[in-house]
Amino acid sequence: MKLETLRLTAEEGMGLLERGEVSAAELHGAYLEAISERDDELHAYLRTVDEADGPSIPIAFKDLISTRGVETTAGSKILAGYVPVYDATVATRCRETGLTLLGKTNMDEFAMGSSTENSAYGPTRNPWDPDRVPGGSSGGSAAAVAAGLAPWALGSDTGGSVKQPASLCGIVGLRPTYGSVSRYGIVAFASSLDQIGPMAKTVRDCALLYRIVAGRDPCDSTTVELPQPVEIPEREDLKGLRVGVPRELNDVEGIEPGVKEQVDRTIERCRELGAEVGETSLPRSVDYGLACYYLIAPSEASSNLARYDGVRYGLRVTGDDGVRAMYDRTRDAGFGDEPKRRIMLGTYALSAGYYEAYYGQAQKVRTVIAQEHAAAFESFDVLVSPTSPTVAFGLGEKTASPLAMYLSDVLTIPSNMAGLPGLSIPCGLSDGLPVGFQLIGPQFSENTLFQVGHALEHAIEFDFVPGRLA
Amino acid sequence: MSWEPIIGLEIHIHLKTRTKMFCRCEVAYFEPENSRTCPVCLAHPGSLPVPNAKAIEWTIKLGLALDCEIAERAIFHRKNYFYPDNPKGYQISQYDEPLCRGGRLVMPGPEGDAEIGIVRAHLEEDAAKNVHVGGAEGRIGGATATLVDFNRAGAPLVEIVTQPDLRSADQARRFLQLLRQTIVELGISDAEMEKGSLRVDVNVSVRPEGSDELRTRTEMKNLNSFAFAARAIAREVERQIAVYEAGGEVEQETLHFDPGAESAPPLRSKEEAQDYRYFPEPDLVPVEPPRELVERVRAELRESPATRIRRIAAELDYDLSEELVTSGRDRLYERVPGDRRGVANVLMNQFAAAGVDPEAVDPEELGKLIEARSRIPRDKFTEALAASGDSGFAAEPYLGDGLVADTGELEPIVEKILDANPGQVEAYRGGKEGLLGFFVGQVMKETQGKADPQVVNELLRQKLS
Numbered sequence: 061m062k063l064e065t066l067r068l069t070a071e072e073g074m075g076l077l078e079r080g081e082v083s084a085a086e087l088h089g090a091y092l093e094a095i096s097e098r099d100d101e102l103h104a105y106l107r108t109v110d111e112a113d114g115p116s117i118p119i120a121f122k123d124l125i126s127t128r129g130v131e132t133t134a135g136s137k138i139l140a141g142y143v144p145v146y147d148a149t150v151a152t153r154c155r156e157t158g159l160t161l162l163g164k165t166n167m168d169e170f171a172m173g174s175s176t177e178n179s180a181y182g183p184t185r186n187p188w189d190p191d192r193v194p195g196g197s198s199g200g201s202a203a204a205v206a207a208g209l210a211p212w213a214l215g216s217d218t219g220g221s222v223k224q225p226a227s228l229c230g231i232v233g234l235r236p237t238y239g240s241v242s243r244y245g246i247v248a249f250a251s252s253l254d255q256i257g258p259m260a261k262t263v264r265d266c267a268l269l270y271r272i273v274a275g276r277d278p279c280d281s282t283t284v285e286l287p288q289p290v291e292i293p294e295r296e297d298l299k300g301l302r303v304g305v306p307r308e309l310n311d312v313e314g315i316e317p318g319v320k321e322q323v324d325r326t327i328e329r330c331r332e333l334g335a336e337v338g339e340t341s342l343p344r345s346v347d348y349g350l351a352c353y354y355l356i357a358p359s360e361a362s363s364n365l366a367r368y369d370g371v372r373y374g375l376r377v378t379g380d381d382g383v384r385a386m387y388d389r390t391r392d393a394g395f396g397d398e399p400k401r402r403i404m405l406g407t408y409a410l411s412a413g414y415y416e417a418y419y420g421q422a423q424k425v426r427t428v429i430a431q432e433h434a435a436a437f438e439s440f441d442v443l444v445s446p447t448s449p450t451v452a453f454g455l456g457e458k459t460a461s462p463l464a465m466y467l468s469d470v471l472t473i474p475s476n477m478a479g480l481p482g483l484s485i486p487c488g489l490s491d492g493l494p495v496g497f498q499l500i501g502p503q504f505s506e507n508t509l510f511q512v513g514h515a516l517e518h519a520i521e522f523d524f525v526p527g528r529l530a
Numbered sequence: 531m532s533w534e535p536i537i538g539l540e541i542h543i544h545l546k547t548r549t550k551m552f553c554r555c556e557v558a559y560f561e562p563e564n565s566r567t568c569p570v571c572l573a574h575p576g577s578l579p580v581p582n583a584k585a586i587e588w589t590i591k592l593g594l595a596l597d598c599e600i601a602e603r604a605i606f607h608r609k610n611y612f613y614p615d616n617p618k619g620y621q622i623s624q625y626d627e628p629l630c631r632g633g634r635l636v637m638p639g640p641e642g643d644a645e646i647g648i649v650r651a652h653l654e655e656d657a658a659k660n661v662h663v664g665g666a667e668g669r670i671g672g673a674t675a676t677l678v679d680f681n682r683a684g685a686p687l688v689e690i691v692t693q694p695d696l697r698s699a700d701q702a703r704r705f706l707q708l709l710r711q712t713i714v715e716l717g718i719s720d721a722e723m724e725k726g727s728l729r730v731d732v733n734v735s736v737r738p739e740g741s742d743e744l745r746t747r748t749e750m751k752n753l754n755s756f757a758f759a760a761r762a763i764a765r766e767v768e769r770q771i772a773v774y775e776a777g778g779e780v781e782q783e784t785l786h787f788d789p790g791a792e793s794a795p796p797l798r799s800k801e802e803a804q805d806y807r808y809f810p811e812p813d814l815v816p817v818e819p820p821r822e823l824v825e826r827v828r829a830e831l832r833e834s835p836a837t838r839i840r841r842i843a844a845e846l847d848y849d850l851s852e853e854l855v856t857s858g859r860d861r862l863y864e865r866v867p868g869d870r871r872g873v874a875n876v877l878m879n880q881f882a883a884a885g886v887d888p889e890a891v892d893p894e895e896l897g898k899l900i901e902a903r904s905r906i907p908r909d910k911f912t913e914a915l916a917a918s919g920d921s922g923f924a925a926e927p928y929l930g931d932g933l934v935a936d937t938g939e940l941e942p943i944v945e946k947i948l949d950a951n952p953g954q955v956e957a958y959r960g961g962k963e964g965l966l967g968f969f970v971g972q973v974m975k976e977t978q979g980k981a982d983p984q985v986v987n988e989l990l991r992q993k994l995s
Binding site for chain 1: 569572573574575576577578579580581608610612614617618619620676678805807808809812813814815
């Protein structure tokens with residue numbers, strides 16, 4: 061019997077294993093087969109792993125998660141051929157749970173991008189429409205899950221890189237509270253914002269995977285123990301829940317009417333499920349969030365990417381004219397345009413004489429953004445908005461304008477800047493393409509987000525299988 | 531016009547923690563290259579630093595010993611620059627919120643106390659070691675390749691910065707000795723220049739005596755001993771004075787000495803204001819030392835070397851007191867009974883030459899030995915001192931059983947015997963060396979058996995040769 065992976069959730073996959081209906085190796089094999097059938101077109105994977113190395117279901121990792129013995133490139137030529145000697149903590153936790161690594165998924169180079177078109181290894185295509193992007197930077201993970209090429213996957217989210225591709229591919233993605241998931245072994249982009257997040261077909265799968273990877277890691281000083289254990293959601297109503305609709309996040313210029321319509325309908329569903337819905341405001345978060353993000357993230361990136369110097373690993377372009385020239389040639393050949401652009405931005409923002417006006421000021425505004433969110437959470441349990449202002453856009457549509465691409469994250473960035481968790485769930489289609497609904501909660505409110513997401517998921521009954529594949 | 535030197539120091543010390551500052555690799559300086567490394571100290575993608583709690587505690591300890599204010603919240607910063615010995619492309623250091631600041635070391639001196647301000651003491655990680663191959667031994671010039679040894683990368687370093695409060699090369703040397711002794715006694719570092727666990731950079735300027743201006747300074751790096759640092763400072767002070775007196779201006783520059791060749795003239799380089807783009811290290815949370823920790827560490831501090839120099843100087847002179855304390859022999863000095871100056875002199879001279887660990891010595895027995903030193907032949911005294919650290923050492927066997935060993939006392943007697951026996955002297959010199967015993971017997975008879983036979987033998991051989 062051929063095992064159809066297209067509809068299989070992680071929970072169902074585990075059920076098949078538990079009941080002995082399938083072996084881990086068979087399950088792994090079924091996904092590899094699906095990959096060989098559909099990934100030539102999609103290019104969700106950069107490489108796959110042939111053998112199941114554990115007793116449980118498979119998982120795919122974004123290619124910035126270090127995997128011992130398996131090449132890890134972060135979508136960059138500068139890391140071509142780099143094989144980590146150690147596992148990221150999240151990889152270790154998955155391994156210890158018995159999950160088997162299916163492969164490493166495509167991504168924007170160093171997670172810098174919103175369409176996966178910045179990968180040095182070519183773009184990934186959206187399973188709903190291969191002429192469109194899957195979003196990014198975790199576009200490979202999102203496309204893999206949406207196309208049934210993995211039951212679930214890990215992505216990373218700095219400015220929206222889990223939530224936005226989840227939205228564009230019609231799956232569920234969690235950007236966890238900063239500090240709840242270890243960054244040890246994650247190729248760093250912007251340390252104060254990067255978080256690893258689960259991507260899955262259902263909210264329950266997302267919660268199950270979050271439970272596996274979350275919690276304090278002694279190797280990452282910025283992690284903490286979760287204040288309460290992760291609960292797998294069951295409730296299907298929203299009685300007593302206070303839902304806040306931040307005006308600016310729902311009315312910002314550039315939100316497509318079809319997106320707005322689906323989101324408004326979902327807000328209406330919250331009411332129908334028993335929630336109290338009210339309007340709120342995050343004026344400064346939305347006005348300044350994106351600008352501050354594009355100072356802080358490139359600043360940290362300019363420093364984090366300094367280690368790719370050709371001395372110890374990865375690409376080295378040699379010559380006989382000394383080490384400085386070797387650095388220049390290696391970094392010129394190894395980095396794509398977007399990392400170069402951000403290294404320059406960040407180097408400038410951190411320079412003496414500019415630091416206070418740029419990086420220093422952006423950090424202060426970040427505090428203001430956190431305070432503004434905290435004030436909103438005095439009246440509301442969750443805040444809602446579209447995840448992305450648009451549905452999946454066409455390949456090449458925004459590559460000419462970095463600014464247009466940056467605006468893709470305008471709705472996910474503010475809460476990320478505040479270190480808050482956000483869940484994106486599919487809430488319907490617009491022109492046949494998925495629309496994502498963003499739920500934002502206070503720090504460590506993942507259990508609430510899962511409950512709300514789960515209840516909505518049941519009410520919406522979104523079919524996560526792309527029509528053209530069904 | 532008379533000129534006043536203005537000297538400030540930057541001292542780096544290696545903490546002797548078992549593991550590195552931000553990973554758990556062993557700190558080892560003499561192991562095979564790159565045998566003490568891991569993804570963190572090699573800056574592999576995704577690796578993250580985790581601070582060494584012991585290093586933080588020891589830096590606090592040093593800060594307290596230097597009377598610094600201990601920060602309630604200290605921050606690690608990234609100092610960004612490219613160099614092959616800097617694997618991450620940034621060094622994790624501290625910038626405007628260090629662990630310790632605003633301290634002082636009050637130095638006793640021949641003209642009373644001098645207070646040397648401590649601007650700050652902060653914690654950072656060491657760089658790797660570049661090894662140049664293919665050219666002259668270890669030099670970059672002419673090398674065909676550079677290899678990097680990461681064993682040292684990430685070792686904990688404390689940087690101590692003084693105010694420009696030092697006023698002479700000699701005072702700077704004495705400050706360094708006192709600081710070194712303070713550090714060694716805290717048990718946090720070997721602080722040995724020869725092993726590289728203490729490094730000093732010096733800033734020097736001069737100004738007209740009585741003025742309070744600060745003129746252009748030059749920086750001196752790679753000074754490989756305290757004595758050399760003092761000579762280099764003295765030379766630089768003279769040079770700057772000569773420049774001003776010739777109507778010139780001192781230029782801001784760095785003098786890099788060649789650690790391998792003291793006499794080689796230093797390389798001069800213009801100080802480029804390099805922009806390190808410092809920003810708070812986002813991979814680490816602020817260090818907030820609990821008050822209980824600070825108080826516990828404070829309670830562990832013992833009497834400082836400076837205090838002991840002052841106390842001992844009251845019964846000796848200042849120089850001898852300073853030598854005793856900065857050589858780590860003052861505690862033994864205080865426990866050895868006997869004439870103070872005599873004990874101090876023996877400890878700083880013959881005892882020091884014997885290389886015995888002062889901690890291993892029984893002070894009572896050493897006291898007996900020093901008391902009787904005038905009656906003990908020199909080589910026997912040396913032998914006794916060398917054995918003074920052995921367990922169960924007793925002075926008794928070396929005391930010569932009351933025998934007279936003083937050559938000053940025995941010499942006239944020996945001469946008298948030789949004068950009284952010219953025939954035997956001639957016979958001995960003619961080859962009858964067996965007669966030595968006769969002469970010894972005569973001296974013993976004359977001294978009623980109280981002469982040390984060994985000393986007598988020596989004296990006779992001298993006189994008869």
